[in-house]
Amino acid sequence: MKIFYGVLLCTLISATSYSQEKEKTKKDSIKQKTVKLDEVIVTGKLKKDPVFSASSNNYAKKIVQPKNVADLFNNINGFSVIKRGNYAIDPSFRGAQYEQLNIQYDGGTKAMHACPNRMDPVTTHIIPEEVSKIEIIKGPYTVRYGATFGGIINLVTQKPDYEDYGFHGKVSAGYESNGNSLVNLAELQYINEKFDIVANVGYRDFGDYKDGFGTTIPSSFKSSDYGIKLGYNFTKNQRLKIDWRQSFGRDVLHAALPMDTEYDNSSILSVDYKIENIGEVVKSISAKAYHSYVDHLMTNDNRPSFMMMEAASGVEATTIGGKIEMNWKPAKDVNLFSGIDVMNITRDGERTRLVKVMNGNVLTNPVTFNDKVWQDSYITDLGFFTEAKYNLNKNTILTAGIRYDNVTSDIQDPEADFAAMYDLEKRTEHTFSGTVSVKKELSNNYILEAAYGRGVRTANMIERFINHFNVGQDPYEYIGNPNLNAEVNNQFEIGIKGIEELKNGFNSFQFETSVYYSFFENYIVGIVDPTITRKFNPTASPTNVKVFQNLDEAYKTGFEAMTQVNFLDFYNFKSEFSYVYTKNNDLDESLPLTPPFTTKFTVGFEKEKLWANAQYNLVSKQDNISESYGETSTSGYQTLDLRFGGKPLKNVTLGLAVLNVFDKGYNSHLNFSFTNQANFGRTPVTEPGRNFSAFLQYKF
Template sequence: MRIKFLALIALIFTISQSYFAQEKGLIRGFVYDSKAKYPLVNANVWLEGTNRGDVTDFKGYFEIKNLEPGNYTVSVSYVGYKRAKEVVSLGLGEVKTLEIYLEELPYFSVEEIVVFGKPAEVYNQAEIGGREITKKAPRDLGEFVKNFSNVSAVKKGGYALDPVVRGLKFDQLNVQIDNGIKIEPACPIRMDPPASHVQAEDLEKVEILKGPYALRYGPNLGGVLNFVLIKPKRFDKFSVGGKLETGYESNWNGKVAKLTLSGGQRLFDFAVSGGMKDYGNYKDGSGNQVQAGFNIKDWSGKFGFNPGDNHRLQVSVRGIYARNVFFPALLMDERRSDSRIISADYVSKNLSSLINAINLKAYYSKVHHIMDNEFKPTRMMVEAVTDVNTLTQGARAEVGLILGKSVVYLGFDYSKVEKDGFRTRKMLTGPMAGKTFKDTVWQNSYISNLGVFSEYRTGVYDFNLIFSARYDLNYADARTPASSFAGLFSSLSSKHYSFSVSAGIDKAVTSNVKLSVLLASSKRSPNISERYINFLPIGLDNYDYIGNPLLKPETNNSIDLILNSKMLGGVVKGDVFYYYVKNFISAKVRPDLMPKNMGVLGVKQFINIESARLWGFEIGYTSTFSRDYGFSLNIFRTKAWNAVTDEPLPEIPPLEARTTIYYNLFGGKVVPELTVRAVARKSDVSTSYGETQTPGFVLVNFVMSIDYFKFVDISLGVNNLLNKTYYEHLNRRIRTTGVPVYEPGRSFFVNLAIKLGE
């Protein structure tokens, strides 16, 4: 009797559960590109006026469960596409299946390289832009790119940080502006890396392709960083709008002002801007002052002509002027640096059923850099001034072809970099007092590189495939070498023929899981510093460095294994990578050579070592279960060593975990956000480069973005909320004391963006 009673209860429970489940409705469906009909992955799908939604999986599928009967407005958005809305009337227990097709925005860009959602787009790619830039009010783009997973930066002062991706840096990375523009540092100590010639207020977004796989965009050993500057807005009839930005950061007494105007009509458009930054010295968490002030002024303009919907001609000009930029870790400071960039682009799309697009670009960039030791301790013994120049010219042409269900890109790129300049040393003490020496820095050297490339994308049996290859002819020489340098080598000219190849494959194993494999063998020829630098202390350690025109190209043989999955109410991405770099460029002591600079330990010459190895991982989670609140978590690490001696390579960042928590108030118009960084102790260091172990730390930052008012956006917050005294492992040390450059202590900031004519 008891068993029958329990069975009856179970039956009633099952029926009631089925009944109540039937009362709940379901909206599901697929999101596609309206033209090519391929699924759009990670499109945002929300029910307006509710906190319910989903993101599409690798087949473009979404599902929103347990809905009460009623009318719902389904809103779908995706980067680069028009937002779509569809009204659904849902009955009791009803299931509605939708097919939603999004139209790509008509405006096409000459500046961007990252394309999301396209078939066979298996690069390890990411971007940060829009409100993410303005709300954090970055004073320096080298600092800002550290928001990417496994990206760090070499720091010598408060400005002009040099990005590091997975332990590779400087010219091991392909850093460019607006998809192809190169600007070469003039300073031998890289006070003016490429990222320093772009201001955050001019930035629309940052794109990054990790690893040596994207060969279309130039020689690439470790990744591509593309800084996309603000583009003109498109209007049907003549209009003008703009934005006035101003900000303040307390610890630095830092002030920012920027005016941007954009306007035009269908036939032509323009965007012009001008701005300034004035930052003083800052204090670390213990109240010690760090001499790291800087002053920047800049202007820019983009002017476009649109003879048809599928054609665009654009001319861009830019100037930036840095004054009194202090570098506490270096023996000199930047007194002035003036740079110019001019570029012209032509893009044509959808020309025929065969030719999808033609892209043409030409550019010219120039840097004039002066540094001295006026405020350094060595000024008591020697008065030193370095005056150097860099000129870069380049061009790029590419055609995209549609062959059935496949896409082929063919093209070439060319660049020529020329460097020259001198260092003047006036001796003030000792037996040489009163004498003046003039040293050639770059020896009037140049490098030209001509490359041809191709990329093939296709889909076969639910696999997405990419094959890419490029061939580079690289030639370098020094026109007016110093006799002491020329005497070390039989020839100063060098020529390299380099072939690089990469392949990628991905497959959606299930609707929620995608696996990707990337393979490459990619080469990079040595830069001018590595070939022709002439007795200057440019490295991490305290040695004079000399170049080596006999260096071989570095070759990165790499593999990435990537897992993307929808799970745990969000998107999980895991990546394991391994690099085997042959002919890795390092340096060795030359005891037979005498240094030219006071206080250095000796002379080092650039050499190739047989091989170096790097491996690491990146694990990320981004919640998608709610539109109003959520969080992200990223954990990453790179380990690198000399494969011959087993010594760790220098300037490799330690293990790090980073999490961000946010909440959307008032429909997303007010968003508080808390970020916590936990960085591990760095104990595997390169003693031959003078590295020392670095303690770990935990850092807390807070920012609140306010988009509540119609004509103004506000960002305010505090960096280093707990006033921690710390320094990053990649922060250089002060040469005279060995003390690292400490990071700023607690600093409050506010940034206002006032909309004009909108």
């Protein structure tokens, strides 16, 4: 890591010096207020955007309701969410989840969770209202943003309006009836030609919600956040940005996990630098460095198991990383991106158990045990990449990229039983990934895309080093395997999108569709080992454990489709479809967490100062399940959501919504089951019933 930051510093110094020399000799009369940093992946330009990329709606512009984490993904075609309550929510895309998705902020910043049960996924460490849009690359079709297996999710936070100097700000407040939930946000910014500063603070208080059956689901939480962004323009073509944010979660209830969160504190610092317009061959150099730290405490103080055993787990995770990338053009029709990136994840912590009942007998003197959760482990990924875009002709772009990752991992404080299972030593893995794709503009209105990507993911820390902990959807204890091979996703995709102008009151017709197929190598799943018995509460069922292993044969296929008709100038009708099918040939069942076929119909009205839509959601039954993972078949369901927004005054935005209008009782297939909860059996967590919401924002 010291070597990497030394290289980063030297690069910045030399780039700055070179830039200053260029500025003295270069004559440019064009006024440029700021350099565009690499915070976004999807630029809206055909020749620059990665193949099979997409961008979600502009959340900042069309606000209609308070944002929970799930709301950021629920309305994006192909996405589902994995839910353990109202806080610990992970996105799933095309049946890929967790580290199979490369999730980041602003083009590369990461914050990895500390809890082995993912009470604190990456999406909890940012204010949802601060996210202006979500960018997606739908497979391993680029090598520029870190090792990627199933796709990239880039959460883009709001940036200052560089065209409007001076002081600006906004305040907002929102309310949801189901849970009496409140959200608040205040932001202040100052911008001039040389520098800009943005500061925000937010507070969220979500209560337990009621599902469509009238049952109260334990899911309340409180969180407070603040952030500061500083930007400085050294010259017209170079810029430095520093971003600092902290988030504090308190009293978080997790309906589908064995414990609750007492506190979850995270700190994220990132530094971005870019110099543009350097020369004829070297066009730009950009650099990023970031550091995140998560401090997490979970207990079972309010759970049924507390009467037999008190448990508290204090865990922490540190993520350090960075990237240097050079954009250069050795020839007129060739655009190259070459660079180095690194990410280091370290985790540690322990669980303290005060056992009051043992083998059915109440202990006069309770016994204390300490269990190593992460066993002081780390994983470091050092990657080298080059990606080229070649203009075959004015309408066709060929993209090809190759990436090498050097991954080292080690466990520095193993439990005795884990050390007895494996020959533990520092391990180094060498992985290669790559992609090739073609994007062709068939006419001014149609684009054809075809791609192949080889995405590689080395095992995460849970899969490598967890030791007799419940980390799955089922009640099994899981044991890691430090000798796992890296997962490989060989993904093929072809798609077409376009727009056609219409007449007679119909303005235009838009469509987009793609079909994909993936075959996996070394897919990682937990497999029951009948030779090993559970370590904690050994008389409980199941008595055996699961050990993470590689599968030989597994695949995935599916499609997404969207059509939209725009008519009578301000109206639109949109339909969206997404389907994914997975198969684990080794166990003759589906891969875990495969979402069902989903359809959405939306009728909307949109003007500059007034907008509204009604969205009808149809989710099919899912009986293609992974029984070995503890899944059960899920019934289909249908829900209706109504949203309305407008600007009654110049700087005021008002939003109203009614979600699940018919108060439908249902659960999503990807929801985990109630665990260690009084009055709840081990059944999937149900979703909120009818929910009225209001949101008000004032900008100045």
